[in-house]
Amino acid sequence: MRFYESVSSDLPTDAELVARCRSGDQDAWRELVERFSRYVYAIAVQVYRLPEADAEDVFQEVFTRVYERLGQLRDDGAVRPWIAQLARRCCVDRLRQGTRVELTEELEAGEAEDSLDRLEEAWGVREALGHLSQPCQEVLDRFFTRDESYRTIGAALEIPPGTIASRISRCLAQLRDRYEGEGRIQARTPSGGRIR
Amino acid sequence: MSAYDEERLAELLRALPPAPRAWVTAAQEIPPVRGRLDELVARAEADARYREQLIADLERVLEAEGVEPNPIVLDALRERLAGE
Numbered sequence: 001m002r003f004y005e006s007v008s009s010d011l012p013t014d015a016e017l018v019a020r021c022r023s024g025d026q027d028a029w030r031e032l033v034e035r036f037s038r039y040v041y042a043i044a045v046q047v048y049r050l051p052e053a054d055a056e057d058v059f060q061e062v063f064t065r066v067y068e069r070l071g072q073l074r075d076d077g078a079v080r081p082w083i084a085q086l087a088r089r090c091c092v093d094r095l096r097q098g099t100r101v102e103l104t105e106e107l108e109a110g111e112a113e114d115s116l117d118r119l120e121e122a123w124g125v126r127e128a129l130g131h132l133s134q135p136c137q138e139v140l141d142r143f144f145t146r147d148e149s150y151r152t153i154g155a156a157l158e159i160p161p162g163t164i165a166s167r168i169s170r171c172l173a174q175l176r177d178r179y180e181g182e183g184r185i186q187a188r189t190p191s192g193g194r195i196r
Numbered sequence: 197m198s199a200y201d202e203e204r205l206a207e208l209l210r211a212l213p214p215a216p217r218a219w220v221t222a223a224q225e226i227p228p229v230r231g232r233l234d235e236l237v238a239r240a241e242a243d244a245r246y247r248e249q250l251i252a253d254l255e256r257v258l259e260a261e262g263v264e265p266n267p268i269v270l271d272a273l274r275e276r277l278a279g280e
Contacts, residue, residue, distance in 0.1 A: 064272075
C-alpha cells in the first residue's frame with residue numbers, strides 16, 4: 001500500500017527530498033527512488049521500448065547515476081527533468097550498444113519527444129490523483145495501472161465488485177476536475193511534485 | 197466540453213505503471229551497497245592478497261561478502277580497483 005501512503009500532501013517536496021538525500025539520509029533515498037520509479041520505468045519501456053532485461057539494467061544505471069551525481073544538481077526542485085535527461089541518455093546508449101540502430105534514429109527524430117510529452121501529461125494526472133481521497137486513489141491505481149479485475153479489487157477493498165465500475169466513473173470525474181483545476185497547473189511545475 | 201474524458205484519463209493513468217518491485221528495491225539499496233564497496237576497496241588497498249583474490253574472482257568474493265554481483269556493481273568495482 002506504499003503508493004497510497006505516498007500521495008498525501010504532507011510528503012516532502014522534490015527539493016526537500018533531494019536535500020535530505022544529499023545529506024546522507026537513506027530513508028530519503030528510498031523515498032526518492034519510490035517517487036520516480038514509475039517515471040524512469042516508463043521512459044525505458046514505453047518511450048524507448050527497451051526489452052525487459054535492458055530496461056532493468058537502465059533502471060539501475062539511472063538511479064546509480066542519480067545517487068553518484070546528486071551533488072551536481074544545480075536546482076533541487078528540478079530533479080525530475082534531470083532524472084529524465086539521465087534516463088534518456090542511458091536508454092539511447094543502450095540502444096546504440098545493440099543492433100537497433102534504425103529504432104534509435106526513429107526515436108531521435110522526434111517520436112521520443114512526443115512520448116515524453118505524453119509522460120509529462122501523465123505525471124500531471126498522477127499528481128492530481130494524489131489529491132483525491134484514498135479510496136479513489138486506490139481504485140483507480142488498481143484498475144488502470146495494476147490491471148486488477150473488479151473481482152480482485154472488490155476482494156482487496158472489501159466492496160461489492162458490482163459497485164466498482166460506478167466508483168471508477170465517479171473517481172475519474174473527480175480526477176478530471178482536479179487535473180483541470182489545480183492539478184493541471186501543478187503538472188507544468190516540475191518542482192512541485194510529491195507523487196511516486 | 198473537457199478534453200479529458202474518461203478514456204483520455206484512463207490512457208494517461210496507464211502511462212505510468214509501477215516498476216517491478218524487485219527493481220525498485222534494488223535501486224533503494226544503492227547507498228548501502230556503495231558503502232560495502234567502499235569497505236571492500238579499502239580492504240583491497242590495505243591487503244594485497246585480498247586484492248588479488250578480489251580481482252581473480254570478483255563475483256564469488258562479492259557473493260561471499262553478501263553483495264549481489266550485478267553488472268553495475270561489478271563494473272563499478274572493477275573501475276575502482278583499476279583506478280587504485
